[in-house]
Amino acid sequence: MKRINYIVLKLSIAMLFVVFTAQAQQYDGMEKIVIDGEVYYLYKVKKSEGLYRISVNYGVSQKELLEANPDAAFGLKEGQLLKIPVISGRNSTKQEIQSTSYIYHTVEQGQTVYFISKKYDVPLKVIYDNNPGSDQTLIKGTIIKIPKELPKEQVTEENENENYIIHIVQPKETMYALSKTYNVSIPKIIESNPALKSGILEIGSSIRIPQEAKEVAVVKNEKQELEDDMYIYHSIEEGETLYSIAQHYNAKPNDVVEANPSADASDLKLGYLVRVPKASIKASKEEVEKGDNLFIYHKVKRKETLFAISRKYNVDVEIIKSVNSDKDLTRLRKGDKIKVPNRYWFKAIHEKEEELAEDAAKEREEVMDLTELDCNSYDYYLEKQTLKVAIMLPFNVEATLKANIIEEEDDEGEITEREREEKVVSRYSKVFVEFYQGALLGLEKLKEQGVNVEMFVYDTAPDSNKVKSILSNAEMPYMNLIIGPAYPQHLSFVSDFSKEHSIPMVYPFSTINHELTDNIHMFQAMPIDTLLFDKMADKMLESSVGKRIVIIRTEDAKSEFENKFSELIRNKVYWESFKEGVVPDFVEYKFKQDDLASLEKMFAKDKANTVIVPSIEEAQVNRIITTIKGAQSKTKADVTLWGLPEWLKYQTINPEDIHSLKGHMFSYYSVDYENKESSELISEYRKWFRTEPMAISPYFQNANVTSNISRYSLWGFDITYYFLSALKEYGKNFEYCISKHHPYAVQSPLNFERTSNWGGYYNSGLYLLKFDPDYSLKVEQVNK
Known part of the structure; x- marks a missing residue:
C-alpha cells in the first residue's frame, strides 16, 4: 500500500494554487502539473459550471474529480482551481480529450442500470456491454461508462421516443424556476415526476423534464367547443369561476384547477380559454341510471348458493346481501330473483362518496396548490370515510380444507374420510394466515380510534389467472389500498392495475421487485439488503x-x-x-x-x-x-x-x-417485550389465536413454517396499521406525506424512501442489535 504524506501534499497544492493564480487569465486547462508523482490538469472553473460538465469534457467521472478535490463536494465557485486526474487512454492528450467516446457516470444510492439508461437515453444492452458486471445490483460509487455515440443498430424505438432531459436539482432552485428555464409548465414536470406533488425539491435529486411533444390537433365538437384528445377548452363568460365551469362539465374542481396553473382563480378574464380534463369528467346521472342499469337481476337455479352467485359475478357476498336487504337470502329457492350490483352501481357509489368528500373539503379549506401539498390540513373525523383495503395473498383455502380431512381404512378395507377435530392450517397457508391474523389486530386498534375500515380478502392461489380474475372484480378500482401479492410472478399484474387506477400498493413478502423503479404507487415492504x-x-x-x-x-x-x-x-x-x-x-x-x-x-x-x-x-x-x-x-x-x-x-x-x-x-426486526403497547398487543394475540407471536427472524434460529409459533402475525399488524393509519392521518395523498408518518410498530422500524422522483418506495427501516459480554442486549434504531 502506497503511503502519502498528506500534510506535504496539502502544502504542495496550496503553493501550486498561488503560482497558477497569476496565470489564470491565460490558462486553457491543458497544462499538466505533478503532485507527489500523480499527474493532473489544473482547471479554472467558469461561471455556473458544474462537476458534471467538467467530468464530461475531460473524460473523468464525478467520483474521480471529487477524490482529487474533496472541497468540490460543497459546490463550485467561479475561478476555483480544480485538479483533474490524467488517465492514460482517456484524457492524457488533447486528441484523446477531443475524441473521448464515453461519459463516465458515478452511481448514486439506489440508482439502477434502468435509471442510468433512461438518464443518458441509451439501451440497457449498451450499458451491460460496456460495463461487465453491471447486470448485478449497482453499488454507490461505481463508475459506469456511457458511450456518447451509439451504433445505428443499437438505437431503438424506445430511445427515440424518450422525450426527457434529466436535471439535477441545485440549491435554491424552485419548480417555477425550472418551468421557466425549460419552458415547460409545472403540471407537465409533475406529471413526469409524481413525487414532486409533495412540493419538496431535494438538492442533488434527478428530475425528468419533458421536452415539448408535437403540437396537438385541436378541433371543435358538436357544441362548437374547442377540444383535443385530453381537454375541452372552455371560453370564460361573465360571472364564471373555475368551480362553476367544473360543475358545468361534471368534472372534479381540483382537476380543473390543476390543469390551469397560470389562471388566476380570483380574476378570470373574459374569453380566457380554460382547460377541462376529459379524464376528470364523470358520467352523467342519465348515463348511470339508463334502463335501470345499476343491477343485474339473477334468477336462482336449483341448489344454487349465494356464494356461487357471488363467484359468478365477481361481487362480494356481503354487498349482494346489502342491496337485497328486503329478502331472506339464507334460504334461496329455485326461481327467486335477486339483485346483483354491476359496474355502474360501484361507479355511482364511488362518485357519491367522492362528492361528499369534496363538499366537506370545500367547507374547511380552499383548493390546494398543486405543488404545495399540505400534510397537516386533512382531518379524517370531519368526513369519516370508510377506508377500503384489499388483501391479495395465496391463502390456499383448498389446501387447508384438504389438510383437515383424514382418510381411514375400516376393518373391511373400505376408505372413509372424516374431519379433524382440532383444525390445522396447511403448511402452504400458514405464513399468510398468520399475516392476516395480525392484520385483524391492526383493524381492531383502528376501530378503537373510531376509524371505519372495509377489508376485502382475496385468495390468490393457485395461479396468475386467479390474480387477474380478482383484479377484474367490480369493487377493485375503488380501493384505497392494496396489500399484495406475495409472489414476484404475480407482481406485474397488480402493479399495472395500481398504476392504472392510482391505488397505493404494498408488496409485503418478496424482495424480488422488478416494478419498483416504474410504479410511483409501489411500497416495497421487505427490506432489500x-x-x-x-x-x-x-x-x-x-x-x-x-x-x-x-x-x-x-x-x-x-x-x-x-x-x-x-x-x-x-x-x-x-x-x-x-x-x-x-x-x-x-x-x-x-x-x-x-x-x-x-x-x-x-x-x-x-x-x-x-x-x-x-x-x-x-x-x-x-x-x-x-x-x-x-x-x-x-x-x-x-x-x-x-x-x-x-x-x-x-x-x-x-x-x-x-x-x-x-x-x-x-x-430488520426486533420486539421489545418490555414496551407496554407491545406487551398488550401480544397478550391480545395470544387471547385471540392461542399461539405465540414473535419476530420474523428470532435470533440465531431459522424458525420454519411447521413450528408452533406465529412468525408473520406481527409483520401483518405493522404493515396493516402503518398504512391504514397513514390513510387516516393524511387521506388519499398519504404517499406524499409518508416521511412524516412514524406510528407505533411492534417489530419493524418501517421507514420508506423513494427510489427516484418517478419510482416507488423502499423500506429503509433498520435496527442495530448490540450483544454485550454480560449477555445483555441493546437495540438501537438506525436513523441516518
Whole structure:
C-alpha cells in the first residue's frame, strides 16, 4: 500500500494554487502539473459550471474529480482551481480529450442500470456491454461508462421516443424556476415526476423534464367547443369561476384547477380559454341510471348458493346481501330473483362518496396548490370515510380444507374420510394466515380510534389467472389500498392495475421487485439488503472513529454481495481519511482456515478493533467467527464484531461467541417485550389465536413454517396499521406525506424512501442489535 504524506501534499497544492493564480487569465486547462508523482490538469472553473460538465469534457467521472478535490463536494465557485486526474487512454492528450467516446457516470444510492439508461437515453444492452458486471445490483460509487455515440443498430424505438432531459436539482432552485428555464409548465414536470406533488425539491435529486411533444390537433365538437384528445377548452363568460365551469362539465374542481396553473382563480378574464380534463369528467346521472342499469337481476337455479352467485359475478357476498336487504337470502329457492350490483352501481357509489368528500373539503379549506401539498390540513373525523383495503395473498383455502380431512381404512378395507377435530392450517397457508391474523389486530386498534375500515380478502392461489380474475372484480378500482401479492410472478399484474387506477400498493413478502423503479404507487415492504448497504456502512464507520478497521473476507471471495459491500466500505474509509489528510488504520484480510497466527497479527493491541465480516455464507461465517474468537482470546485484543441481518437466521453460530465479541448486528426486526403497547398487543394475540407471536427472524434460529409459533402475525399488524393509519392521518395523498408518518410498530422500524422522483418506495427501516459480554442486549434504531 502506497503511503502519502498528506500534510506535504496539502502544502504542495496550496503553493501550486498561488503560482497558477497569476496565470489564470491565460490558462486553457491543458497544462499538466505533478503532485507527489500523480499527474493532473489544473482547471479554472467558469461561471455556473458544474462537476458534471467538467467530468464530461475531460473524460473523468464525478467520483474521480471529487477524490482529487474533496472541497468540490460543497459546490463550485467561479475561478476555483480544480485538479483533474490524467488517465492514460482517456484524457492524457488533447486528441484523446477531443475524441473521448464515453461519459463516465458515478452511481448514486439506489440508482439502477434502468435509471442510468433512461438518464443518458441509451439501451440497457449498451450499458451491460460496456460495463461487465453491471447486470448485478449497482453499488454507490461505481463508475459506469456511457458511450456518447451509439451504433445505428443499437438505437431503438424506445430511445427515440424518450422525450426527457434529466436535471439535477441545485440549491435554491424552485419548480417555477425550472418551468421557466425549460419552458415547460409545472403540471407537465409533475406529471413526469409524481413525487414532486409533495412540493419538496431535494438538492442533488434527478428530475425528468419533458421536452415539448408535437403540437396537438385541436378541433371543435358538436357544441362548437374547442377540444383535443385530453381537454375541452372552455371560453370564460361573465360571472364564471373555475368551480362553476367544473360543475358545468361534471368534472372534479381540483382537476380543473390543476390543469390551469397560470389562471388566476380570483380574476378570470373574459374569453380566457380554460382547460377541462376529459379524464376528470364523470358520467352523467342519465348515463348511470339508463334502463335501470345499476343491477343485474339473477334468477336462482336449483341448489344454487349465494356464494356461487357471488363467484359468478365477481361481487362480494356481503354487498349482494346489502342491496337485497328486503329478502331472506339464507334460504334461496329455485326461481327467486335477486339483485346483483354491476359496474355502474360501484361507479355511482364511488362518485357519491367522492362528492361528499369534496363538499366537506370545500367547507374547511380552499383548493390546494398543486405543488404545495399540505400534510397537516386533512382531518379524517370531519368526513369519516370508510377506508377500503384489499388483501391479495395465496391463502390456499383448498389446501387447508384438504389438510383437515383424514382418510381411514375400516376393518373391511373400505376408505372413509372424516374431519379433524382440532383444525390445522396447511403448511402452504400458514405464513399468510398468520399475516392476516395480525392484520385483524391492526383493524381492531383502528376501530378503537373510531376509524371505519372495509377489508376485502382475496385468495390468490393457485395461479396468475386467479390474480387477474380478482383484479377484474367490480369493487377493485375503488380501493384505497392494496396489500399484495406475495409472489414476484404475480407482481406485474397488480402493479399495472395500481398504476392504472392510482391505488397505493404494498408488496409485503418478496424482495424480488422488478416494478419498483416504474410504479410511483409501489411500497416495497421487505427490506432489500443492497439498497441499505450505504446506511449499514456509514453506521459501521461512524462507530469506528479512532479504531483499527479489519475486514475479513472469505478465501475465494466469489460472492458479488461480499465483493460490493467490501468495496463500498474500503472506498468510504479512504475517502474519509483523504478528506481529513490522514492515513487510515485499515486492514483487509482473506481468511484461511487454521491460520490463527495471521489473524492474531491483524488486531491492534493499543486500540480497539472494528472487525467486519461482509459474507452471508453460513458455513464461512461460522468458521470465521470461531477463529476470531480464538484470536481475540489469545491476544486479549479489544474486538467489536459487525455482522449482517442474514446471520440472525444461522443456527450454527454460537450466541456466546457473539456476546463475547461484542457483536453488533443489523436487523430488520426486533420486539421489545418490555414496551407496554407491545406487551398488550401480544397478550391480545395470544387471547385471540392461542399461539405465540414473535419476530420474523428470532435470533440465531431459522424458525420454519411447521413450528408452533406465529412468525408473520406481527409483520401483518405493522404493515396493516402503518398504512391504514397513514390513510387516516393524511387521506388519499398519504404517499406524499409518508416521511412524516412514524406510528407505533411492534417489530419493524418501517421507514420508506423513494427510489427516484418517478419510482416507488423502499423500506429503509433498520435496527442495530448490540450483544454485550454480560449477555445483555441493546437495540438501537438506525436513523441516518
